[in-house]
Amino acid sequence: MKIGIIGLGLMGGSLGLALKEKRIASMIAGSDINEFHRRQALYLGLVDECLDMEEIIQCDVVFICTPVNAIVDIIKNIKSLKANQTIIDFGGTKREIIKAIPKKLRKNFISLHPMCGTENFGPKAAFKDLYKNQIMIFVDIINSGEYQIDLAKNICIQLEMNIIKMDSKSHDRHTAFISHMPHILSYALANMVLKQENPQDIVSIAGGGFKSMSRISKSSGVMWSAVAKQNKSEILKSIELFEDELNIAKTLIQKDDFEKLREWMNNANKLREII
């Protein structure tokens, strides 16, 4: 089995390393629009060879691990596939991507979302255990071919991932809450501190709390602005719900109601029960 990986950053590069370690493919090819990233990926051993787009799309299994806008563009340009070919996207949004799949090729496509990552990006950010013990969401899987579903499940199991199924609407709503909007919050926190007169002085005393809250503000703007575009309405909804919640705290502080503020904080502690 020959596997192709389009997009050789954190996600695609780590996938290459993991597939190699598990000896899942006879050959792993890579492709990336950035020439320097192609060279880095080869140098770091993330893939065995680099191919251009027309060639890589001939592989038995093709993973698309680019920002979500590029996933849509790549998918739209696929005109024909062999019956047993499997195209798997790793996009962080799902409705727009699945809408872009040519109807006659629908069975060839598997839409996955690995719920893992770090704030680092590019080929150098790749590491072989990124996917291990993490969640892989299979989205709108009912419309994929049986052969393709079995193959994708098999690969995920070999990567030691935990599989969850979800429809694309729930996916885009849930991930706005759990991932997309929290990224926006972290970017806002970082930008707000950076705008102060003396950000170095402020940040020099940062403890674990600020480090946690600002970590994902170091993530790729190319990737996350594309996610914001494709999941606009759900992200706006969740930002507004967040603003309402923040406003509760602000009002309690303004009104000196620190008893209620403590209750509000204690209520948040209930998260301990589910995560």
Place this chain on the structure above:
Amino acid sequence: MKIGIIGLGLMGGSLGLALKEKRIASMIAGSDINEFHRRQALYLGLVDECLDMEEIIQCDVVFICTPVNAIVDIIKNIKSLKANQTIIDFGGTKREIIKAIPKKLRKNFISLHPMCGTENFGPKAAFKDLYKNQIMIFVDIINSGEYQIDLAKNICIQLEMNIIKMDSKSHDRHTAFISHMPHILSYALANMVLKQENPQDIVSIAGGGFKSMSRISKSSGVMWSAVAKQNKSEILKSIELFEDELNIAKTLIQKDDFEKLREWMNNANKLREII
């Protein structure tokens, strides 16, 4: 030298373990208003013995590691001290605490803020390396006695901490940005998700981003509501600045200006240069 620790939670308990490991005191006494916590602290070996408040205040060095409202109450009740006694508070806010120090005893007091912690609390949360390699802020130290300053610095150096000096006004402003307000954000994120119809389903797919952003929402509401009360104006100011920044992102998304959103995100990446 006999050291007393008032408040045997994460901060006080970890201090007890670290002081013991470094053999800094001949005897470490503890005190806590919660009887169960006193017993836990003895069982876990955080302190050598438990004393009541009147007794513990006789120790050569007394650390006050309670929530900030209790620090103020304790300090106000100290009527007399021997010349070489040293009272050190670990409060996360400073202006209100330092204001509460009786003027004639000012030299006996050292106001410190260790920039470390975890989301866990109570004696069971204590661990001996909490302070190692972390920052300790010495606040308004110019008004403390020379003997007390040397003693406090010496202990911090033995705990392998990095010392920074700051005045109380700058401290309260900077920590609002770097610590207090980010805690409010995390609590708001947790509460907002918990209010959804199916929080378990949403949280079940959480990756590293949500885990980072929600971690400190598990912190003690008793501690953080007291901080909010004592640093009200600075926290409200920083919440408003955060809201302005979040609003920039929201407006760019509403106006479909994803180019500018990407620039805004890329700008936040500059945090990499200073942290």
